Amino acid sequence: MLFMITARSLIRFVAECDGGHQEALAARRVGQVEAETAEEIRQREEKMSTDRWLVKLTIGLVIVGAIQILVFGWQALSLRQTVNQMRESEERQLRAWVFVSQAAVKDPMQHDPIEAHVVIKNAGQTPAYDVRIFGGIIVANWPLDRKLPPIDFSKAASVGTLGPGMDGNQMCALQPQLNASGIQDLNDGKAAIYVFGEIQYRDVFNRTRRTKYRYFTEGAAGVRGISLCSHEQGNEAN
Numbered sequence: 326m327l328f329m330i331t332a333r334s335l336i337r338f339v340a341e342c343d344g345g346h347q348e349a350l351a352a353r354r355v356g357q358v359e360a361e362t363a364e365e366i367r368q369r370e371e372k373m374s375t376d377r378w379l380v381k382l383t384i385g386l387v388i389v390g391a392i393q394i395l396v397f398g399w400q401a402l403s404l405r406q407t408v409n410q411m412r413e414s415e416e417r418q419l420r421a422w423v424f425v426s427q428a429a430v431k432d433p434m435q436h437d438p439i440e441a442h443v444v445i446k447n448a449g450q451t452p453a454y455d456v457r458i459f460g461g462i463i464v465a466n467w468p469l470d471r472k473l474p475p476i477d478f479s480k481a482a483s484v485g486t487l488g489p490g491m492d493g494n495q496m497c498a499l500q501p502q503l504n505a506s507g508i509q510d511l512n513d514g515k516a517a518i519y520v521f522g523e524i525q526y527r528d529v530f531n532r533t534r535r536t537k538y539r540y541f542t543e544g545a546a547g548v549r550g551i552s553l554c555s556h557e558q559g560n561e562a563n
Contacts, residue, residue: 420528421453423487424562428520428540428553430462439464439499441520441553443538447487451529456484458495460522460538464507467517473539473559476523487526495522517541520553536562 426446430439441462447453459476484493497520503511510516524536539559542552 416528416530419450420530420532421447421449421451421487421489421526421534422562423447423449423453423456423493423524423526423534423536425524425536425538425540426492428538429551430518430520430542430553432551438502439518441497441499441518443495443497443520443522443540445484445487445493445495445524447489447491449528450489452489453487453526453528453534456487456493456524456526457481458484458493458522458524460495460497460520462497462499462518462520464499464503464511464516464518467515467541469517469519469541469556469558473519473521476521478523497522518553519556521559534563 423445425443426448427444428441430441439462441460443458443460445456445458459478459481461474461476463474465471465473482493482495487493499518507516511518519539519541521539522537524538526534528534537559539556540553541556542554
């Protein structure tokens with residue numbers, strides 16, 4: 326009887342010990358899982374922090390790269406503009422410049438028909454090629470109250486090549502001739518003689534150039550002689 330009690334007690338004790346051991350193992354396992362979970366969370370947070378830092382760094386590098394591209398582009402544009410300005414300045418200094426240096430008419434009181442004499446000059450440092458002068462002469466109201474007739478580009482005084490400092494000439498006559506009434510209008514300052522035209526040429530850079538001119542005499546002061554004055558309109562060049 327005593328043996329059976331002792332055996333049962335021993336079995337219960339062993340069972341209790343085994344249960345406690347299992348509980349301890351379970352608790353240890355839970356602790357390990359919790360520790361592993363905490364470590365995983367820490368590692369994940371560190372990775373996320375690293376990823377965020379890398380993203381910020383990448384964005385920063387992209388911004389810096391974009392700024393550098395803009396700066397380089399602006400510098401390239403500025404350099405290009407500077408080069409173009411230097412080239413244009415060089416062309417302006419070296420190219421041919423052909424203008425009217427003198428314009429006159431024969432005294433309308435003594436000559437019939439009235440003739441205009443236009444002198445052009447190359448004021449540039451290089452020759453002007455294929456120089457041609459187109460021009461005309463009319464008598465119209467003073468001040469001018471209508472458009473001048475179109476230039477007749479079928480008739481030109483061809484000069485050819487005009488070297489630096491060289492002159493060229495054109496003569497044109499008034500058609501039809503003035504009558505007594507027209508001459509009286511000139512004397513009274515109601516009319517003026519207008520000499521106008523266009524000079525075409527090619528410079529050393531193979532660019533086509535044009536100079537438009539318009540001169541006059543008489544006008545409000547009456548007959549002032551044979552020299553012509555530059556009109557406020559109709560004078561331009563490229």
